[in-house]
Amino acid sequence: xxxxxxxxxxxxxxxxxxxxxxxxxxxxxxxxxxxxxxxxxxxxxxxxxxxxxxxxxxxxxxxxxxxxxxxxxxxxxxxxxxxxxxxxxxxxxxxxxxxxxxxxxxxxxxxxxxxxxxxxxxxxxxxxxxxxxxxxxxxxxxxxxxxxxxxxxxxxxxxxxxxxxxxxxxxxxxxxxxxxxxxxxxxxxxxxxxxxxxxxxxxxxxxxxxxxxxxxxxxxxxxxxxxxxxxxxxxxxxxxxxxxxxxxxxxxxxxxxxxxxxxxxxxxxxxxxxxxxxxxxxxxxxxxxxxxxxxxxxxxxxxxxxxxxxxxxxxxxxxxxxxxxxxxxxxxxxxxxxxxxxxxxxxxxxxxxxxxxxxxxxxxxxxxxxxxxxxxxxxxxxxxxxxxxxxxxxxxxxxxxxxxxxxxxxxxxxxxxxxxxxxxxxxxxxxxxxxxxxxxxxxxxxx
Amino acid sequence: xxxxxxxxxxxxxxxxxxxxxxxxxxxxxxxxxxxxxxxxxxxxxxxxxxxxxxxxxxxxxxxxxxxxxxxxxxxxxxxxxxxxxxxxxxxxxxxxxxxxxxxxxxxxxxxxxxxxxxxxxxxxxxxxxxxxxxxxxxxxxxxxxxxxxxxxxxxxxxxxxxxxxxxxxxxxxxx
Numbered sequence: 001x002x003x004x005x006x007x008x009x010x011x012x013x014x015x016x017x018x019x020x021x022x023x024x025x026x027x028x029x030x031x032x033x034x035x036x037x038x039x040x041x042x043x044x045x046x047x048x049x050x051x052x053x054x055x056x057x058x059x060x061x062x063x064x065x066x067x068x069x070x071x072x073x074x075x076x077x078x079x080x081x082x083x084x085x086x087x088x089x090x091x092x093x094x095x096x097x098x099x100x101x102x103x104x105x106x107x108x109x110x111x112x113x114x115x116x117x118x119x120x121x122x123x124x125x126x127x128x129x130x131x132x133x134x135x136x137x138x139x140x141x142x143x144x145x146x147x148x149x150x151x152x153x154x155x156x157x158x159x160x161x162x163x164x165x166x167x168x169x170x171x172x173x174x175x176x177x178x179x180x181x182x183x184x185x186x187x188x189x190x191x192x193x194x195x196x197x198x199x200x201x202x203x204x205x206x207x208x209x210x211x212x213x214x215x216x217x218x219x220x221x222x223x224x225x226x227x228x229x230x231x232x233x234x235x236x237x238x239x240x241x242x243x244x245x246x247x248x249x250x251x252x253x254x255x256x257x258x259x260x261x262x263x264x265x266x267x268x269x270x271x272x273x274x275x276x277x278x279x280x281x282x283x284x285x286x287x288x289x290x291x292x293x294x295x296x297x298x299x300x301x302x303x304x305x306x307x308x309x310x311x312x313x314x315x316x317x318x319x320x321x322x323x324x325x326x327x328x329x330x331x332x333x334x335x336x337x338x339x340x341x342x343x344x345x346x347x348x349x350x351x352x353x354x355x356x357x358x359x360x361x362x363x364x365x366x367x368x369x370x371x372x373x374x375x376x377x378x379x380x381x382x383x384x385x386x387x388x389x390x391x392x393x394x395x396x397x398x399x400x401x402x403x404x405x406x407x408x409x410x411x412x413x414x415x416x417x418x419x420x421x422x423x424x425x426x427x428x429x430x431x432x433x434x435x436x437x438x439x440x441x442x443x444x445x446x447x
Numbered sequence: 448x449x450x451x452x453x454x455x456x457x458x459x460x461x462x463x464x465x466x467x468x469x470x471x472x473x474x475x476x477x478x479x480x481x482x483x484x485x486x487x488x489x490x491x492x493x494x495x496x497x498x499x500x501x502x503x504x505x506x507x508x509x510x511x512x513x514x515x516x517x518x519x520x521x522x523x524x525x526x527x528x529x530x531x532x533x534x535x536x537x538x539x540x541x542x543x544x545x546x547x548x549x550x551x552x553x554x555x556x557x558x559x560x561x562x563x564x565x566x567x568x569x570x571x572x573x574x575x576x577x578x579x580x581x582x583x584x585x586x587x588x589x590x591x592x593x594x595x596x597x598x599x600x601x602x603x604x605x606x607x608x609x610x611x612x613x614x615x616x617x618x619x620x621x622x
Contacts, residue, residue, distance in 0.1 A: 052589035059574075060598045060607065095473065095485075103477040225510045225563030236533075238509070243531070243538035244483050250476030256533075296477060 017045065024053045028131070067093055067167065067313050068306060075161050080123060082161045083109075083116045090165045091246065097167075097316035099303065101247075103296040105169035110248035111182070111291045112156065112164050114284040118189065119148040121229070121277040121284075125200065128274065132209050137199055144192055151185040154178065167309055169301025179292055186285050193282055200274050201262070210270035217268050229280060232258050233273040235266030248291055257283055448531030448539050450484040453506065457488060460501045464494040487542045495545045496555045499526070503560045506530040508541065510557075513567040515575050517601045521546045522575050524554060526564075547577055549602070556581040574599040 023034040032053035038046035058077055062070040074089045075082050087109060094101060101109075126141035149159045155174055156162035164170050174182075200206055216226065221234035231238050239256035241249040259266040262275045303309045450470055457465060467489040474480045490498045502508050508528040516523040525544045531537040547554055556579045558565045568579045569588040576597040587594060598607045 050588075052587070052591075055589045057598060057611075063599070095471075106477070222507070222509075223562050225561065227509075227511075238532045240538070242535050243533065244529070244540070245475055245481075245536065248477075250481065251478045254535075 066310060075163065079160045080120055083113050086165050087113060090167050093167050093313060097313050099168045099312060102169055102299040102302055104298045105300055106247040107291045107295050108170045108174055109165055111174065111288050112162055114287045115148055115152055118281050118284045119145050121281050125274060125277055132206060147185050147188050151181060154181050166301060168303040173300055182292055186289055189281065189285055197278055200278060207271060210274065213270050215267060215269045229273065229276045232256055233276045234268035252287065252290055448537055450486050450539050453486060453530060453539060453541055456505055461494065461498060464490060466490060481536055485540045487544060489544045492545050492547055498543050499557050499560055502528060510561050510564050513571055515571050515599060517599065521548045522577060552577045553580055558582060576600060
C-alpha cells in the first residue's frame with residue numbers, strides 16, 4: 001500500500017488518498033481480475049480495472065472453426081451464463097443466414113433463458129450477501145438456487161452448459177410430462193419470494209450497508225452504456241425484451257423492472273440492484289408460466305441435419321463458415337475487394353421442413369399440476385400487479401411466527417432428500433399424486 | 448422510433464457523404480407479428496466522427512459494441528448503436544460502418560461523446576492494432592501488457608500462431 005496526495009472535493013481540501021490493489025487473485029474474488037482502488041478513508045474515490053488474466057482467446061479459436069464448433073465454444077465462455085452467449089450467437093447467425101426458428105423452439109429457448117435469469121440473479125444476490133458479511137443469507141440464497149439448477153438438469157440434462165439452442169431451433173423438447181416439475185419449481189419460488197424480500201429488503205443491517213453505496217446515477221448509466229439489471233437499478237427503463245422483443249417475448253406484454261415497481265425512487269445503489277434482481281425473479285416466474293401455458297405445437301428445428309445447416313450458413317457466405325483464412329488471404333491480394341466492403345450477404349433461401357411434431361401443453365392439461373392457474377392465456381401485465389402486491393406488503397412475519405415456521409421446515413428437512421427423490425421419480429414416471437407444494441425447506445429462522 | 452426518422456435525419460445531415468444505407472426488417476412474434484428494424488449506414492473514415500456526433504446530438508444512442516472485420520487491405524469497424532430504447536418495439540439498431548485501410552490504421556475516438564465506448568475501443572486497439580486517436584487510456588485491456596501481436600488480424604496469423612505454439616511449448620517444458 002502506498003499513499004499519495006490528491007485533491008478531493010469531499011472534505012473540502014487536500015486529503016491523503018491510499019491506493020489498494022485487490023487481485024488478480026484474492027479471497028474476495030471469484031475470478032482473476034485486478035481492481036486498483038483509490039481510497040479516501042473508507043470512501044472509494046476511484047478504481048482502475050484490469051481484466052484478462054484468464055483470457056482464453058475464444059474469438060481467435062472461433063475464427064478457425066465452423067459455426068457448430070463455435071456454438072459449443074460460445075457455451076463455455078461463462079458457466080453461469082451458459083444460455084445467453086449461445087443464444088446471442090445462434091440468433092446472430094440465424095439473422096445473417098435467414099434461418100427461421102419454429103415457434104415451439106422459441107418458447108423453449110425463452111423458458112431456459114428465464115430459468116437461467118432466476119439462478120443468475122439468486123447467485124448475484126448470494127454473492128452480495130457474502131460481501132456484506134451476511135453469510136447466513138448467502139447460504140440460504142444459494143440453497144434455494146439449487147431448485148432452479150435441479151429443474152434445469154431435469155429439463156436439459158445438465159446443471160450448466162445446457163446445449164439447448166442450435167441454429168434453426170433447439171436440440172431438446174420440453175415434453176408435457178416434464179411440465180409439472182417446472183410448475184412445482186415455480187410455485188416453490190413464488191412462496192419463497194416474500195421471504196427473500198423480507199430477508200434482503202426489510203432487513204436493517206442489509207439496508208444500512210447497501211443504501212447509497214456504489215451509486216450509479218441515471219445519467220452515468222446512460223453515458224456508460226450500461227445494460228441489464230444494473231442499468232434498470234438506476235431507473236433507466238432499458239430492457240431488450242421490451243424495446244426490441246425477440247423469441248417468445250414478442251408475445252407477452254412486459255415492462256422493464258425498476259425500483260419504482262417497489263415503490264421507491266431509483267438511486268442506483270446496491271440496494272436498488274437487489275430490488276431489481278428480486279423483482280425480476282418474479283417476472284421470470286411469470287414469463288416461464290406464460291410460456292408453459294401457451295407453448296405452441298410444432299417442430300423443434302427448421303434444419304435438423306448438421307451438414308445441411310453448415311451448407312446453409314456457407315451459402316450465406318457468413319464469416320466463420322469454415323473458409324475464413326482462405327477468404328482473408330484472397331481479399332488481401334485482390335485489388336477490387338474494396339467494392340465488396342459495403343455488401344452484405346443477402347438472399348433468403350427456402351428451408352427444408354421436418355416432419356417432427358410435438359404436442360403443446362394446452363392439449364395435455366390433465367398432466368399439469370392442479371395448483372397451476374387454469375386460464376389459457378394470461379397477460380404478463382398481471383406480473384406488475386403481483387409485484388406491486390409483493391412490494392406493498394409489510395415486513396414479514398413476526399419472530400414468533402418465524403419460529404413456528406422453522407419447526408415445520410426443520411421437521412421436513414429430516415426426510416427431505418429422500419422425499420425429493422421420490423417426488424422426482426414419481427413425476428418423471430408421470431403418475432404423480434396431486435402436487436403438494438412444499439413450503440421452503442429451510443425457514444429464515446437464522447436470519 | 449421509426450427507421451425512416453433516423454435515416455432521413457442522416458440523409459439531411461450527411462448528404463453525399465452517406466456512402467450506403469441498408470434497412471433490414473425482421474418479423475417477430477407468433478401471435479401478433481410486428482416488425483423490428485436493423486439499420487446500417489456506411490461512411491468514409493473522414494466523416495465518421497461527424498456521423499457519430501449527429502447521432503449523439505439527435506437520438507441519445509446506446510452503444511452495444513464495436514465489431515471488427517479484417518477485409519484484407521482494410522479493417523471494417525461496425526459501431527453497433529441503438530436508439531429509441533424505453534418504448535415497446537421502439538428500439539432500432541443503428542450500425543455505422545467505416546473502413547480503415549491497413550496502410551493508415553487510425554480512427555478518431557468517440558469516448559468524449561459516449562464514455563461507454565472506451566472498453567470496446569481499447570479492445571479493437573489491442574486485437575486489431577488500430578490506433579484510436581484521442582483515447583484516454585492506451586493500455587491493453589484483455590491481452591498481457593507486453594503483448595504486441597494482434598490476434599484478430601488475418602495477415603498476422605503466423606505471428607499469432609507462433610505465439611500460441613511457444614506458449615504450448617513452454618507449458619510442456621514445465622511439466
